[in-house]
Amino acid sequence: MKPSKPAGTQTATLAEIAREAGVSAPTVSKVLNGRADVSPATRTRVEELLRAYGYRRRRAEASRSPLIDVVFHELESAWAMEVIRGVENVARDAGLSVVLSESAGRLTPGRTWADQVAARRPHGVVLVLSELDESQRALLTSRSIPFVVMDPAGDPGPDVPSIGATNWQGGLAATRHLVELGHTRIGAISGPTRMMCSRARVDGYRAALETAGLPVDPSLVVAGDFHHDAGYRLGLELLRRPDRPTAVFAGNDLQALGLYEAARELGLRVPEDLSVVGFDDLPVARWVGPPLTTVRQPLTEMAEAAARLVLELGSEREERAATRVELATSLVVRSSTDVPPAA
Amino acid sequence: MKPSKPAGTQTATLAEIAREAGVSAPTVSKVLNGRADVSPATRTRVEELLRAYGYRRRRAEASRSPLIDVVFHELESAWAMEVIRGVENVARDAGLSVVLSESAGRLTPGRTWADQVAARRPHGVVLVLSELDESQRALLTSRSIPFVVMDPAGDPGPDVPSIGATNWQGGLAATRHLVELGHTRIGAISGPTRMMCSRARVDGYRAALETAGLPVDPSLVVAGDFHHDAGYRLGLELLRRPDRPTAVFAGNDLQALGLYEAARELGLRVPEDLSVVGFDDLPVARWVGPPLTTVRQPLTEMAEAAARLVLELGSEREERAATRVELATSLVVRSSTDVPPAA
Known part of the structure; x- marks a missing residue:
């Protein structure tokens, strides 16, 4: 750092x-x-x-505001809510309030976001799917304001502490579940390929197919953003093919719900005609019809871990080696997956 | 104030x-x-x-932090996300950051929430379904920190500026829609009766029945909190009755989704056997199967209006009469409502 x-x-x-x-x-x-x-x-x-000179302010603790900053890549969907709740839980116990920002294009008159953070001196900064550039890092470091990246979008480098989930294992477990049900033609809708978590999930999907001795058809892997609409659009694309897959592993729950809509529109029933697996396990996954089989990512716990780590970094006299923690994902089987339709 | x-x-x-x-x-x-x-x-x-002495600090503006506080009654569900986004939109344009708190039981060592707010001097405070007691109000007023209540839980009194939605009209429109489809036995799941918005929605429901010359059966009106589980539990209660309603107006979208689950469990199809109307129009309302007919409440716009109002209050030299603004609700007809099943 x-x-x-x-x-x-x-x-x-x-x-x-x-x-x-x-x-x-x-x-x-x-x-x-x-x-x-x-x-x-x-x-x-x-x-x-x-x-x-790598100058670090003395007496940083005394002058800190009772705040913790959270910066989102984009402030949308129930996903962000789960994360906010985790940070809020830790902040409340520590007597801190939570300051929220969206990183995308935040330009304020005369002051950049990093300047604002430097001026308000929070106990730490949690960056969610979001990154700091070199000068922002240096600015925060010079003020002894620690930061932690949750679910890094890119590769934040070995010197940045980060909290993630076992995305690769999640993709593997989701796809193995479909293989075990008897599916052999399995598609995947990926999240943005510039995000490491998307890549890891699809790599897990490929590994499951390969270890099961099934062919990997690259044309069955499509990518879009993490929103409902991408799942709908890419879902239509996959399902309209004459050789359509009998199961699809979606990049997240919102994409899976978009895929539900595409299936409804084409008159395909879930799970009778199409099995669907999501990723995240947002509350909505339990509520949709049929309830969604998905890979649970412990978002609130990840956010709690990130907030606790950033407070620990701030309270230590010594710097310590940067940490990369991955919390375990787990497959939650509900009603959107079943054996493939008879050919 | x-x-x-x-x-x-x-x-x-x-x-x-x-x-x-x-x-x-x-x-x-x-x-x-x-x-x-x-x-x-x-x-x-x-x-x-x-x-x-009603002392108001001079030069309040000069010493303000570039922050705006938002306090939630509870920080949960996509509902809160819509509100946060609205405040964030206005804050970003004004060069401010958003501080988030949950009001419920926030006790921090030696300092109450109001003391923290007084110390950090935000440009204003937006309270969401949440209220200030007498001493908190006085403390903020003495610091010239304006506050606005969004969607007041109780009756905040004539001297508190507030932003809401036309809840009564929403309940009326939802129920009229069901009456026009031919339903005569219509149930209602209410939100918490201590919240004015819940009461107004149910009153609108009653007014629609009465003006249509239909009997109001008090046993068809049940109340619970605004979560999915209440909709499920109270839904089972309503739908297990021998004289079950053919349509239900739910207090919000999450309750409506709980009701979907209750219907599924009892083998009732939506909308063939049961019509359902929700309230809020969260993004998920479009994504569930069948897409939910619901009363749209412009949450993001309400939050934007609340944030703009609080900034205006802070920038004015003169005090002005407290304002109560209600933004219009509108019925969004999707696929969860239809004519009642043949008797």
């Missing part, structure tokens, strides 16, 4: 940084405290030096 | 309040700024005088 520093410069005092920047120590202090009354040029120069 | 003040005392300066409390002006200032280094007794005495 520490940016690289010039060789040999283990530490630099605030006064030394001020001297090198050609400003007064109180000005450096203002920059550190996120005050607005510093010219942009000075601010940039001081920030750069703070980063270069 | 102003507490009552002793007759004839239009204003009091900070110095006058300090004198009357027997403390220094800086101590009053500390209390106003939510600083911790004031004894509890002094704090209480000063707070009381500030309230009695």
Whole structure:
């Protein structure tokens, strides 16, 4: 979590940084405290030096606000609600309030999101399917504001602590279940391929087919975003094929519900004509007709783990090696999967 | 929004309040700024005088944090997500971040929720199905932190600005739709009777029956909380009766989905054997099978209106009369309603 520093410069005092920047120590202090009354040029120069020296504020704890920040890639669907609830549970026990942001295109007059966070000094930041760029990381690190990535979209790098779920194992379990029911022609709707969790799920699907000695037909794997509409659209595409699959592993529950709609529209019954497996186990999975067989991802527990980890990172004197924790997924069999229709 | 003040005392300066409390002006200032280094007794005495004089901080804007607080009665379900999104939309445009809390039993060491809010000085507070007690109101008012209630649970009183939906009209439209389809035996599952929105919906249901010249059978009206499980449990109760209703107006979409499950369990088809109308129009209403006929409540727009109103209240020099705004509901007819089964 520490940016690289010039060789040999283990530490630099605030006064030394001020001297090198050609400003007064109180000005450096203002920059550190996120005050607005510093010219942009000075601010940039001081920030750069703070980063270069890997300067970490002393007495960080005393000046922290009783807040924990959560940043979402997008703030939508019951998925986000499960995550918010987990962070809120941990925050409440710690006497903290939760600040919520959406990362996508948050441009505020004169201040970026990271500047706002630096100014309000939360106990930590949980990033959900969302990432920091190099300068944002450096800014938070210079303020001793720890951060943890939940369900990293890309590969956050070995130095970023993260919490995820066993996506690959989930894809494997979902597909094995379909294979065991006798399906041999199984499609997959993937989430966005730029997200590692999507890739891992589809790789688990492939591994299940391969270990069962079944052929992997790449044309049966389609990808879209994680919304209902993608499941509907890609579902129609798969189900309209003359050689349509008898079962589909969807990238998440919302896609699975979109697939339900596509099947209804084509007059196909679930599970008699089509078996469907989802991923997430949102509350709605139990409520739809037929109740959805899905891979349970413990979202609330993952969010709790992320929030607890970020508070631990903030309360430790020493830095510790970055952690990657994956919580276990589990297959929940309900009524949307059955043996394939007689040929 | 102003507490009552002793007759004839239009204003009091900070110095006058300090004198009357027997403390220094800086101590009053500390209390106003939510600083911790004031004894509890002094704090209480000063707070009381500030309230009695209806003292409003000058220069409130300059010292505000770029935050807006949202407090939920409970942080659950897609319902809350729609609301959060609305507040987030307005906050983003205003360059503010959103702080989220759950009101139920939030007890943090030494500081109540209201103290935390007073200390962090947001631009405003949006309370969702949640209320402030007398002292919390007074505390926020003394700090010039405006608040707005969205979807008030009880009757917040004429001096509290609030945003709601036309619940009564929604209940009326839902039930009229069922009456027009030919149903004469229509049940209702109500939300919690302590919530005004629940009562208004059921009153609209009754008005529709009465104006159609149909009898109102009180035993066909049952009440529970707003969760899926209540809809399931109360649904079973209604549908197991020998003289079961042919249609049910549910208090919200989650209850309607619980009712779907009860119907499935009893081998009743929706809409052939049972017509169902929900309330809210959460995204899931479109995705279930059959897609749910429901009363659309513009939750995101309501939350946007509440957030905009609270920011307006905060930016005005003058106080204005409290506002009660109700946004229109509208019936969305999908596939869960049809003519009653032949007797």
